[in-house]
Amino acid sequence: MSAVTGKEPVAVVGVGQTHHTSARHDVSIAGLVREAAQRALVDASMTWADVDAVVIGKAPDFFEGVMMPELYLADALGAVGKPMMRVHTAGSVGGSTALVATSLVAARVHRTVLTLAFEKQSESNAMWGLSLPVPFQQPLLAGAGGFFAPHVRAYMRRTGAPDTVGVLVAYKDRRNALRNPYAHLHEKDITLEKVRSSPMLWDPIRYSETCPSSDGACAMVLTDGAGGRRAPGPVAWVHGGAMRSEPTMFAGKDFVSPRAGRDCAADVYRQAGITDPRRQIDAVEMYVPFSWYEPMWLENLGFAQEGEGWKLTESGVTELDGDLPVNPSGGVLSTNPIGASGMIRFAEAALQVRGTAGGHQVDGARLALGHAYGGGSQFFSMWVVGSGHPGE
Amino acid sequence: MTTATSPQARREVAIVAFAQTRHVRDSATLSEVEMLMPVLHEVLGQVGLTAGEIGFTCSGSCDYLAGRAFSFTMALDGVGAWPPISESHVETDGAWALYEAWVKLLTGEADTALVYSYGKSSPGRLRDVLTRQLDPYYLAPLWPDSVALAALQAQALIDAGDTDETALAAVAGRSRTAAGGNPYAQESGDRPQGAYVVRPLRRGDCPPVGDGAAAVVLAAGDTARRLCERPAWIRGMDHRIEAHALGVRDLTDSPSARLAAERAGAFDAPVDTAELHAPFTSQEVVLRKALGLGDDVTVNPSGGPLAANPVMAAGLIRLGEAAARIHRGESRRALAHATSGPCLQQNLVAVLEGEDR
Numbered sequence: 204m205s206a207v208t209g210k211e212p213v214a215v216v217g218v219g220q221t222h223h224t225s226a227r228h229d230v231s232i233a234g235l236v237r238e239a240a241q242r243a244l245v246d247a248s249m250t251w252a253d254v255d256a257v258v259i260g261k262a263p264d265f266f267e268g269v270m271m272p273e274l275y276l277a278d279a280l281g282a283v284g285k286p287m288m289r290v291h292t293a294g295s296v297g298g299s300t301a302l303v304a305t306s307l308v309a310a311r312v313h314r315t316v317l318t319l320a321f322e323k324q325s326e327s328n329a330m331w332g333l334s335l336p337v338p339f340q341q342p343l344l345a346g347a348g349g350f351f352a353p354h355v356r357a358y359m360r361r362t363g364a365p366d367t368v369g370v371l372v373a374y375k376d377r378r379n380a381l382r383n384p385y386a387h388l389h390e391k392d393i394t395l396e397k398v399r400s401s402p403m404l405w406d407p408i409r410y411s412e413t414c415p416s417s418d419g420a421c422a423m424v425l426t427d428g429a430g431g432r433r434a435p436g437p438v439a440w441v442h443g444g445a446m447r448s449e450p451t452m453f454a455g456k457d458f459v460s461p462r463a464g465r466d467c468a469a470d471v472y473r474q475a476g477i478t479d480p481r482r483q484i485d486a487v488e489m490y491v492p493f494s495w496y497e498p499m500w501l502e503n504l505g506f507a508q509e510g511e512g513w514k515l516t517e518s519g520v521t522e523l524d525g526d527l528p529v530n531p532s533g534g535v536l537s538t539n540p541i542g543a544s545g546m547i548r549f550a551e552a553a554l555q556v557r558g559t560a561g562g563h564q565v566d567g568a569r570l571a572l573g574h575a576y577g578g579g580s581q582f583f584s585m586w587v588v589g590s591g592h593p594g595e
Numbered sequence: 596m597t598t599a600t601s602p603q604a605r606r607e608v609a610i611v612a613f614a615q616t617r618h619v620r621d622s623a624t625l626s627e628v629e630m631l632m633p634v635l636h637e638v639l640g641q642v643g644l645t646a647g648e649i650g651f652t653c654s655g656s657c658d659y660l661a662g663r664a665f666s667f668t669m670a671l672d673g674v675g676a677w678p679p680i681s682e683s684h685v686e687t688d689g690a691w692a693l694y695e696a697w698v699k700l701l702t703g704e705a706d707t708a709l710v711y712s713y714g715k716s717s718p719g720r721l722r723d724v725l726t727r728q729l730d731p732y733y734l735a736p737l738w739p740d741s742v743a744l745a746a747l748q749a750q751a752l753i754d755a756g757d758t759d760e761t762a763l764a765a766v767a768g769r770s771r772t773a774a775g776g777n778p779y780a781q782e783s784g785d786r787p788q789g790a791y792v793v794r795p796l797r798r799g800d801c802p803p804v805g806d807g808a809a810a811v812v813l814a815a816g817d818t819a820r821r822l823c824e825r826p827a828w829i830r831g832m833d834h835r836i837e838a839h840a841l842g843v844r845d846l847t848d849s850p851s852a853r854l855a856a857e858r859a860g861a862f863d864a865p866v867d868t869a870e871l872h873a874p875f876t877s878q879e880v881v882l883r884k885a886l887g888l889g890d891d892v893t894v895n896p897s898g899g900p901l902a903a904n905p906v907m908a909a910g911l912i913r914l915g916e917a918a919a920r921i922h923r924g925e926s927r928r929a930l931a932h933a934t935s936g937p938c939l940q941q942n943l944v945a946v947l948e949g950e951d952r
Contacts, residue, residue: 210702231732263664264686269735270659270728271687274936277836284854287836287941288695291686293665299683303695310701311605326731332664448652448682450672463679470681578668582682 214431217247217424260300261542294577297545298584380533443474545575609826650705689911690933774898807905
């Protein structure tokens with residue numbers, strides 16, 4: 204992409220995340236974000252002095268009950284005397300935050316940027332934060348699951364997918380999480396039957412097909428072409444990144460396969476020179492908070508024809524040892540610090556192409572997609588990262 | 596710390612249109628979307644573009660004013676994001692949304708950007724609401740309100756001999772008199788300083804609490820020249836943050852504003868106009884010193900935040916007002932400033948210039 208527009212190439216040279224869990228009682232919010240940032244800097248063989256600017260994101264401030272927490276976090280993130288930006292685009296925020304940081308480097312405004320996203324859900328109540336009644340607007344009093352379940356049913360009806368597909372996704376992601384030491388859920392005794400027999404929450408979504416509520420943070424260090432080339436460790440190069448938004452509700456909206464998601468994917472593929480994502484992309488970190496969103500997004504992202512996504516899942520293609528591994532990290536289904544979940548997808552994609560994903564590494568991954576969405580399936584952010592320099 | 600490229604080598608980007616609401620104490624009969632829509636229509640109308648023709652859209656707002664999560668999603672509905680648009684949002688003043696959009700245009704990924712922000716303070720008690728942005732463990736539980744914190748800063752300035760109550764009253768009088776020429780202002784005309792709110796700040800030293808929205812359009816290079824007769828070119832823009840705790844800051848100074856101005860190139864040549872986001876009279880004293888603004892600079896000809904301070908839009912309005920003066924040929928080189936956080940914790944400075952033809 205740099206050859207076309209004159210943009211500076213951008214490299215991910217450091218990734219850090221916390222161990223995610225339901226409640227990190229041992230650290231403050233500042234302590235939590237510091238932990239992830241420190242790990243990213245160590246991974247990049249850098250110090251706080253190497254960072255020119257900080258870009259931070261999180262989902263609604265009501266989740267912790269702190270208004271604009273970046274102000275209080277300036278000290279913890281070594282931002283004093285530096286530019287610090289705050290991004291908020293609902294559930295896609297972790298991805299959007301990484302893309303804003305990428306733009307700062309691509310535009311040659313800064314050489315090295317620390318980007319971070321977090322959520323410390325234990326300090327408040329996410330269900331309450333999402334359910335405040337608003338006069339004259341449609342109430343969403345059942346949390347996120349109540350909002351998304353009808354769209355899952357619509358997908359099943361539209362495609363004729365058997366009702367076992369969601370269970371397969373959850374079983375896969377929870378097993379993948381066992382290989383990821385940072386994942387929140389480590390269900391060592393998970394079985395397909397346990398997922399299948401878990402209580403029904405929002406029909407057709409069962410308890411084991413939903414994401415947990417996590418405390419956690421994720422950070423990345425991004426740097427420019429020269430920095431990427433001389434980095435002592437492996438590098439993930441950004442081959443493309445895009446955001447797209449559409450309205451929450453209107454008569455023409457397709458909640459099963461929103462156009463904003465399709466347009467966003469098309470833009471990223473164009474930048475990265477991808478014409479056949481199913482063949483060219485080696486690993487996908489996809490935002491799947493409820494199991495059925497894997498087959499739905501497989502179609503929305505162009506990995507399968509319309510109505511065929513569930514077949515990829517059912518045939519094992521998306522398993523860790525499959526042809527197109529989806530969420531080798533265990534995904535949002537295993538770890539969900541909401542504001543950080545999108546950045547974890549982006550960061551895990553980077554780990555895959557750097558070859559540093561450890562126990563959940565996909566063999567020979569050279570090109571990976573990080574994907575996030577938010578709001579009423581209306582905000583999308585994605586990037587494609589590769590082990591090779593985008594200009595080569 | 597390094598800046599990668601000299602400002603001269605960057606792509607040219609300008610503010611080409613600006614619109615705002617008439618700011619009012621209470622807009623209870625309007626939703627946020629209804630408050631915003633006329634402003635969006637007006638600013639796009641100025642350049643003859645539709646939302647779908649804009650390359651990048653970015654907004655600034657804050658959920659705590661609306662009292663609920665994801666309040667910005669409804670505002671997006673008002674933009675009319677169909678077909679889907681390339682869009683982002685900052686949970687802070689719209690001046691930072693403008694910064695994000697500026698960076699996006701510098702990458703070459705877009706040629707135009709729509710930036711908007713809005714804030715309705717009327718549904719809550721702003722002084723209480725703003726306490727929630729303080730350190731949640733040690734400071735917020737004490738509920739120190741925004742006026743009390745500004746009063747600490749004002750007293751520190753008086754103790755340091757940097758100002759006195761008479762000089763602060765003169766700032767208030769000058770600002771609101773200037774606002775007499777601004778049809779959008781909430782408070783205008785010379786008015787009595789009134790009683791102490793929190794000593795040493797009197798009613799006149801404090802901004803009005805109100806609701807409002809603003810929007811600008813940015814464009815790059817020849818697109819800007821095509822859309823606007825006299826574009827307000829962004830020669831440089833930078834923002835810096837300081838430590839949060841007031842106890843570790845010298846409240847009589849603003850090193851972050853000074854550094855942002857230096858990085859934005861504000862000291863490379865004199866400016867004739869400055870739009871300062873100083874909600875309290877005492878903060879203008881701090882900023883004038885930090886930014887080295889002499890008496891020959893026209894400060895806040897719009898009346899500034901002392902005339903209208905819709906939280907989350909007031910900083911973007913400073914950029915818009917400075918640009919509008921350049922559009923009208925009333926300024927050649929202007930400085931625009933925005934702030935966020937208690938006692939000027941975070942500061943953004945942009946340098947805008949008109950082209951002499």
